[in-house]
Amino acid sequence: MTLSEKxxxxxxRIIFLMIGLCTLLPLLYPVGLPIKISAEVRGVYxxxxxxxxxxxxxxxxxxxPASKPELYPQAIALLRHAFRKNLRVITLTLWxxxxxxxxxxxxxxxxxxxxxxxxxxxxxxxSPGGQAVIINMGQDLYSAFPSDYSGKPTKSLPxxxxxxxxKDVTYMVSLGAGRPGVEEWYVFGKDKYKFEMGGGCTGxxxxxxxxxxxxxxxxxxxxxxxGAAEYESLIGxxxxxxxxxxxQSATHVAIIVLVIMCNLVYFSQRRTSRAQGQLG
Amino acid sequence: MDxxxxxxxxxxxxxxxxxxxxxxxxxxxxxxEHLYVGVSIGYTIVKTYDTVILHLIIKPIxxxxxxxxxxxxxxxxxxxxxYVPKAAWMSRYAFAFIVGMGSGLAIPRTISSFILKxxxxxxxxxxxxxxxxxxxxxxxxxxxxxxxxxxxILLGVSSVLFYFFFSIEHSGAGKAVARTGIMxxxxxxxxxxxxxxxxxxxxxIGRLTDLIEFSDASYGRPTIWLALLTIxxxxxxxxxxxxxxxxx
Amino acid sequence: MIFLxxxxxxxxxxxxxxxxxxxxxxxxxxxxxxxxxxxxxMQIVGGFALILGVTSLFHQHAVKIKRQEAGWGYSFxxxxxxxxxxxxxxxxxxxxxxxxxxxxxxxxxxxxxxxxQGTMFAILAFFIASAAYRSFRARSREAAVLLVAAxxxxxGRVPLGEYLIPLSGDVSSWILNVLNSSVRRAIxxxxxxxxxxxxxxxxxxxxxxxxxxxxx
Numbered sequence: 001m002t003l004s005e006k007x008x009x010x011x012x013r014i015i016f017l018m019i020g021l022c023t024l025l026p027l028l029y030p031v032g033l034p035i036k037i038s039a040e041v042r043g044v045y046x047x048x049x050x051x052x053x054x055x056x057x058x059x060x061x062x063x064x065p066a067s068k069p070e071l072y073p074q075a076i077a078l079l080r081h082a083f084r085k086n087l088r089v090i091t092l093t094l095w096x097x098x099x100x101x102x103x104x105x106x107x108x109x110x111x112x113x114x115x116x117x118x119x120x121x122x123x124x125x126x127s128p129g130g131q132a133v134i135i136n137m138g139q140d141l142y143s144a145f146p147s148d149y150s151g152k153p154t155k156s157l158p159x160x161x162x163x164x165x166x167k168d169v170t171y172m173v174s175l176g177a178g179r180p181g182v183e184e185w186y187v188f189g190k191d192k193y194k195f196e197m198g199g200g201c202t203g204x205x206x207x208x209x210x211x212x213x214x215x216x217x218x219x220x221x222x223x224x225x226x227g228a229a230e231y232e233s234l235i236g237x238x239x240x241x242x243x244x245x246x247x248q249s250a251t252h253v254a255i256i257v258l259v260i261m262c263n264l265v266y267f268s269q270r271r272t273s274r275a276q277g278q279l280g
Numbered sequence: 281m282d283x284x285x286x287x288x289x290x291x292x293x294x295x296x297x298x299x300x301x302x303x304x305x306x307x308x309x310x311x312x313e314h315l316y317v318g319v320s321i322g323y324t325i326v327k328t329y330d331t332v333i334l335h336l337i338i339k340p341i342x343x344x345x346x347x348x349x350x351x352x353x354x355x356x357x358x359x360x361x362x363y364v365p366k367a368a369w370m371s372r373y374a375f376a377f378i379v380g381m382g383s384g385l386a387i388p389r390t391i392s393s394f395i396l397k398x399x400x401x402x403x404x405x406x407x408x409x410x411x412x413x414x415x416x417x418x419x420x421x422x423x424x425x426x427x428x429x430x431x432x433i434l435l436g437v438s439s440v441l442f443y444f445f446f447s448i449e450h451s452g453a454g455k456a457v458a459r460t461g462i463m464x465x466x467x468x469x470x471x472x473x474x475x476x477x478x479x480x481x482x483x484x485i486g487r488l489t490d491l492i493e494f495s496d497a498s499y500g501r502p503t504i505w506l507a508l509l510t511i512x513x514x515x516x517x518x519x520x521x522x523x524x525x526x527x528x
Numbered sequence: 529m530i531f532l533x534x535x536x537x538x539x540x541x542x543x544x545x546x547x548x549x550x551x552x553x554x555x556x557x558x559x560x561x562x563x564x565x566x567x568x569x570m571q572i573v574g575g576f577a578l579i580l581g582v583t584s585l586f587h588q589h590a591v592k593i594k595r596q597e598a599g600w601g602y603s604f605x606x607x608x609x610x611x612x613x614x615x616x617x618x619x620x621x622x623x624x625x626x627x628x629x630x631x632x633x634x635x636x637x638x639x640x641x642x643x644x645q646g647t648m649f650a651i652l653a654f655f656i657a658s659a660a661y662r663s664f665r666a667r668s669r670e671a672a673v674l675l676v677a678a679x680x681x682x683x684g685r686v687p688l689g690e691y692l693i694p695l696s697g698d699v700s701s702w703i704l705n706v707l708n709s710s711v712r713r714a715i716x717x718x719x720x721x722x723x724x725x726x727x728x729x730x731x732x733x734x735x736x737x738x739x740x741x742x743x744x
Binding site for chain 1: 552560563564567568570571572573574575577578623624625626627628634637638641642643645646648649650653654656657658660661662663664665666667675678679682683685686687688689690691697701704705708709712713716
């Protein structure tokens with residue numbers, strides 16, 4: 001077996017170990033490289049920054065624990081920003097398995113920012129039906145959510161005063177890990193009820209949402225952990241996303257090195273087999 | 281023991297059991313995998329019961345007398361007739377309602393959101409008005425809204441749509457357009473791969489961040505102790521498993 | 529009987545489909561009220577659909593335990609996990625927290641479901657690296673283009689990449705905003721046209737596979 005053949009047949013567990021170490025070491029010994037802010041993330045930040053106090057900010061936390069590392073920091077950063085701007089924050093989730101996490105995010109950030117439940121923010125909880133929930137909220141918020149997560153009647157919450165349906169929402173952000181997510185909120189929500197909208201999503205989904213961004217259907221996009229790190233930098237409160245950027249850098253470089261090695265081996269094998277073919 | 285500390289031990293243990301799959305598929309992984317499915321199903325059932333049965337059905341009917349809600353309950357019950365072979369055909373009414381309504385809701389909204397809006401942004405003016413009487417052509421590639429980029433986007437959308445249009449043979453000029461479409465597709469797939477790598481690595485970073493947090497002395501260092509235990513279990517399992525007989 | 533089993537469901541699909549497609553263009557209060565009520569109904573029906581989905585798994589594993597098929601012990605673990613979660617969930621009134629304090633149900637969610645689901649997807653990081661090493665080769669011109677675009681985006685989206693090759697950030701941004709956008713837009717238009725065609729086929733009874741349930 002030649003060296004190139006040996007290289008290609010390397011035990012995959014060696015690659016696993018390499019990736020594990022490339023992730024672990026930067027987390028233990030961070031470098032803290034500067035993060036450049038993209039126009040996509042700035043779009044969401046600038047819009048929230050421009051909102052007057054008391055505006056209705058709607059956050060749909062549409063993800064489950066599988067996407068927690070990417071979208072949890074996005075939700076925390078967005079909520080910190082909204083609370084700092086003294087917006088009226090209404091949150092919900094369309095993903096059943098994300099309910100516990102959404103509740104935790106909202107409660108923790110509100111406590112940290114000294115906000116009062118019912119007065120400054122509300123968590124409506126989860127409701128099944130995806131697109132039907134969005135349309136129903138667009139028609140009548142209290143029909144879709146007669147009570148909030150804790151069972152209190154939504155009509156009794158002061159934070160919802162003057163909010164009848166989605167038409168009364170000033171700005172809405174969906175943090176989506178799939179369906180229902182950003183696209184559904186546009187198609188079944190913004191298209192008819194005409195609120196301004198931004199999006200946040202996992203890295204896998206981000207390239208697919210660029211057409212909506214370019215056409216102005218969403219005014220900003222926070223993509224993956226990198227997007228979360230940019231948002232954390234913008235609000236000046238660095239958290240888990242910024243901390244993870246060094247590890248992200250290291251793993252990307254590791255994958256690029258692996259791809260280059262694989263191609264070098266492939267081309268050397270191809271040259272050898274061609275040379276043998278000419279000799280034969 | 282504090283519930284959080286005990287939770288840290290359980291979470292770390294389950295994380296390591298799943299990670300053991302990286303070494304090989306063992307009963308440790310299978311145990312965690314089945315536990316995951318069980319807990320997820322249980323969680324969904326509880327949330328559905330609490331949200332739908334209690335808060336969307338019983339409460340409005342009992343407290344506000346919204347008896348019209350019995351109609352969707354009946355539709356839902358019809359759906360469950362799937363479990364009764366003789367009455368399974370009745371579930372068709374429920375599916376007919378859901379699918380019919382879903383299709384009806386989707387048609388106009390999809391046309392408006394994904395076809396008209398996307399086409400509208402693709403056929404933007406190729407020259408911009410600058411000032412009262414001047415026309416300009418901006419060449420700035422870094423500005424996605426520049427005229428040059430508008431032409432590239434138009435070219436990309438048309439060539440990719442043409443590539444997927446199989447009613448015309450891709451020969452002659454058509455072949456050149458289709459090949460341009462393929463190149464655009466490859467670049468987009470490459471970008472997609474790059475972002476997928478980014479996403480997958482982020483998930484690993486998230487889990488390892490938790491494991492690092494749980495290696496703290498305040499939790500009793502579950503990461504370290506349970507990692508040693510998992511490695512020990514894997515060594516034990518590999519020794520007990522007979523090595524596969526060499527292929528002849 | 530054939531009318532009840534076959535034609536009536538198709539008629540229901542036709543009527544509801546046309547009704548709700550037309551509703552979009554008729555913003556009369558009565559039509560809007562119908563939409564409000566019907567979408568509320570769909571929320572409730574959605575709950576039943578969820579139950580239908582999860583209970584089919586429930587049934588599958590029960591059969592495995594009953595017949596003591598290979599790996600039935602794991603099905604037993606699944607059942608214990610499920611019944612335990614249901615018991616704890618009902619005891620906590622389906623709430624993960626009450627006024628900020630974590631309930632037993634919240635504990636199961638935070639310390640069992642979150643790490644299990646999170647790690648299940650995190651291990652994909654290792655497999656994508658292994659797959660990239662073994663099969664991401666520039667075998668043709670198209671594959672080379674894909675590879676170069678992937679490397680540029682991977683470099684351009686991390687701080688180290690932007691530090692080492694400052695241009696990579698701008699180039700990857702251009703790839704995503706212009707080249708990628710055009711492709712995704714074409715795909716989006718194509719998929720939407722397909723979805724609309726399928727919806728019409730469903731409404732007019734050409735596509736009927738969704739009905740299932742029963743032989744006739």
